[in-house]
Amino acid sequence: MLLIAMVGAGYFPELLRAQPAKGKIGYLHPVTINPNHITFSVLAGEWRRLGYVEGETVLTRSGEGDPQRLPELVRDLTGKGVGVLIAVGAQAVRAAASGASSTPIVAFDLETDPIQAGLIRSVARPGGNVTGLFLDTPVLAAKWIQLMREMVPALDRVAFAWQPSAGRSQLDVALRVAENLGVETTVLEFSVNDDFPSLLSAIAGLKRTGIIQLSGPGITPVAEKFVAAATQINLPTLSFLGEAARRGFLMSYGPNQRDYFPRAVQLADRILGGEKASELPVERPSKFEFIVNLRTARALNLVVPPTLLVGADEVIE
Missing domain, CATH: 3.40.50.2300 (Response regulator)
Structure with missing residues (x-):
């Protein structure tokens, strides 16, 4: 004792x-x-x-x-x-x-x-x-689309930024969810070594497009380059990783890392x-975080709805 x-x-x-x-x-x-x-x-x-x-x-x-x-x-x-x-x-x-x-x-x-x-x-x-x-990708994909629509009311379509090396599982689920929600989509294939300004210019144009970056390893180190290219041509961005929003993405929604x-x-x-x-059961996330980057919103000339600001776990000024 x-x-x-x-x-x-x-x-x-x-x-x-x-x-x-x-x-x-x-x-x-x-x-x-x-x-x-x-x-x-x-x-x-x-x-x-x-x-x-x-x-x-x-x-x-x-x-x-x-x-x-x-x-x-x-x-x-x-x-x-x-x-x-x-x-x-x-x-x-x-x-x-x-x-x-x-x-x-x-x-x-x-x-x-x-x-x-x-x-x-x-x-x-x-x-x-x-x-x-x-x-649980279906639930997350629906949330990503909801947030993008709320942030950009004039949204015409969603571009899913997808790494083929990650396999099609997540992409196929996201496309099905978007179809069920009546959202037009396009797929933006990329790798972390791509020339992002050239890649993203392919989806810039008359249709107001928001980019939802699907998960894949190696994204975080290139997040700043990716979002700089997107912001330059007025493309709002959302990632599942909070660290991406801290590095310039307009929004992030996903597990608390x-x-x-x-x-x-x-x-x-x-x-x-x-x-x-x-x-040992598979571990699902129990805590999620929603982050909004106001600096990026201003660069995109977007007014962030008060409901999103109130619901954000973190707002980057």
Whole structure:
């Protein structure tokens, strides 16, 4: 009892620190493992909190924008004895699922319908070696369109900015939702290495168009370039990532990244602690954030409706 009381009072601070890691986590991103990247920085904070150390009990690999490298990186990580693999984005998840069938996988995939893709049997009980973070895209797509219509009452159509490397799952759902809502759409295919002014000029014209950027890894580092090109030709923009609005997008609506993203590491930690991926339910976000960038609104000569300002979790002046 005395020892418990002394620990609680802080006499042995080393006992209050994170406990030693239970095994190795592999982390695979198709584009970057830059410590400043939002996904990496949020997850790194969580695995450090839980006692994992990069280079020792967390092994990180990046495809550096080349999807052909992903299968090789999966083999490298499994060969180094990782007990669980966190795979970010649809491409990395597909590479992990096909190349590491005996390794538990925590998918960080905000683009794919996991049941339709055959990754899991159900959200509540995945049933195989894959669990993780997946979005409810139909609900989100309807919200994105609603916000764009409210922000731009004269809107004629929505352009879904889509990375083919992410797969068609999210795009097809968004197109169906738009059709059900009677909204005209066009698809803007892009990669993070594109010449954005040239790309976006193709959809500028007589029709008042709003761009909804679908999720995909590697978007955040190029958000400022993308939105600068869009604003130059008077195209309002919306992203699912809050960080994109902080970097200039007109709006964002999606999961609270700092609440949702750490759950990938928590799932990995539970798996290393003995729980089975097949029995760990898929994690859906429970907190969402809506951000409005007034600087961008002014640059687009838009008057933000009071209802949007009142409903915003964050307003960037």
